[in-house]
Each structure stands twice: as structure tokens, then as C-alpha cells.
Amino acid sequence: MIDSLLILAVFIVGVASTALDIIPANIVKADRILYALWIFMFIVGLKVGADSNLSEIIRAVRPRLLMLPVLTTLGTYAGVACVGLTCGYQVFECLAIGAGFGYYSLSSILISQYAGAEPGAVALLANMTRELFVLVFAPLIYRLLGPMPLLCSGGCTTSDTTLPVILRYAGSAWLAPAILHAMILDFSVPFWVTFFCSLMD
């Protein structure tokens, strides 16, 4: 939670720094930001590669467990596409934002680079709110709908920030599904986000 607040604070300081002319606006318009993004992606990859224990993951995989990230993906896309169509937003932009699955840092950085600063800001807020929503409403979601909708609603955050609330309400049997769910979604985020950004006008 402190990390989320720090991220939001740094983002707001960034907005204020150019809005109040503390730093010149042309600094952030340079092409070198793109190189910074590539280096960032490489470091994210290093962390994924060094963290992942492939044999353990493959052993934990059951067909029914694999359905969890599929349900999260399909449900999220259906939901954001409905919002896009009813509110008159560009559907591919909504899908790119939804494809963050709560992984607000990576998705918003990618979207702001490839689709523009405004969709990037929406992605940051929407994906942060997703995490907050699950943290706040976990008991209600569990009581009304059961453990599976609670786990899926957490998206990428089910292996870290929302894991404690999921285990508290759904039970410790959901530990392995929650981690596997988040790992698969985490891995899919950069692919889905760049894919939907490439389909935007």
C-alpha cells in the first residue's frame, strides 16, 4: 500500500513539476525516454527470468487453475469493451487499459509511450482503482459471489498486494491458484497492452 502511495505521489510531483514550470517541458519530449523504456523492459524481464521456477510452476498447473487467468482476461475485456461502446470511448484504448489487469506501473508506462499521455494517465488511475476496489470490497465480493470471483477480480495483484485479503476471506487453499493466476497475467500484460496499442488509430 505504501508503494502504491509512493507511486501516486511521484506521479503527482511529475505532473506539478511541468505544470508549474519547475522543470522545462521539452526535457520529457525527447526520444531518449523510449530508450529508458526499453532498458526498463529488459530489467523487468531479468526479474521475471530470475524469479521464475519453471518446473515448480508446471507442476502446480492444473487445467482448472489455468482457467482462472483466462476468465480474468475474458471478463475484463468484455467489461471494458461494454464501457467503451456505451460511453463512446475508443474500444481498443479501453482494451489496452483493461489489459493492465491492475499492473498499473507497467501498463501505464507502456500506454503513455505508445498511445499518448492521456490514455496513460487513465490506465494508471483505472488500474490503481482496481487494486483498491478489491482491497476494500473483498469481504463483500466473497460473501456475494464466492472465492473465485474474488481471486479473479484482483488481476495481477493476487500474488502481492491483494493476496492477504484473498487468503483471509477465501482461505489458504487459494494460495497456489492466486500466485499462478498473477504470474500468468503479469507475463501477459506487456503483450496484450502493446497489441491493443498497435490496433489503435
Next chain:
Amino acid sequence: MFWAIGCLLAGILAGMALKGILVRLPLGHIVFAAVLTLLFIMGAQIGADKEILNNIHNIGIKAFLLTLGAVGGTMLAAWLWAAWLARGDRQKCPRGERTRRDR
């Protein structure tokens, strides 16, 4: 755009190859520092764009609606799947034994 994915894949392969060395490095902290730097830049780009700043309330509404859509759609999909699984389990247990998933 595909350069970003290429860098990610190269990073994953390098991470798997250099696992022994990398586990000793504070990679999580390095990624977090990179995230903060890039989000500062993202914020600065937004601050430099007066059109976005004037439109900030619409950005908030759009983000809120998309959150509702994403979470609502996900919960509905998972609830339908859980209901379908529970139905299949009840058919396998005609005496009405409650399975773990039914709870």
C-alpha cells in the same frame, strides 16, 4: 513497439541464464526505482500538456468507469464458471454431498 517486447524477452532469457548471479542483486528495488523514474516522466509529460490538465475530471470519470467494467466483467465471468463447475459436481454426486467447491 516490438522493441519493447524484444527487450522483455531478452531480459527473461538473460534472467534465466544468469539466475545464480541475479538472485544476489536487489532486482525488485531496481525495478521499483525504474518504475518511479518513468512515472515521474509520465507525470511531467501530462503536466506539460495543458489540454490534458483541463480535461482531468473526464480522465477520472473514464478511469472509474473502466475499473467498474473490468472488475464487474471479471467477477461475472468467474461467477458463471464457478456456477457451471458446481453444477457439474452436483451431477456427479447425486446424493447431494457437498463438495469443497460448493461452499
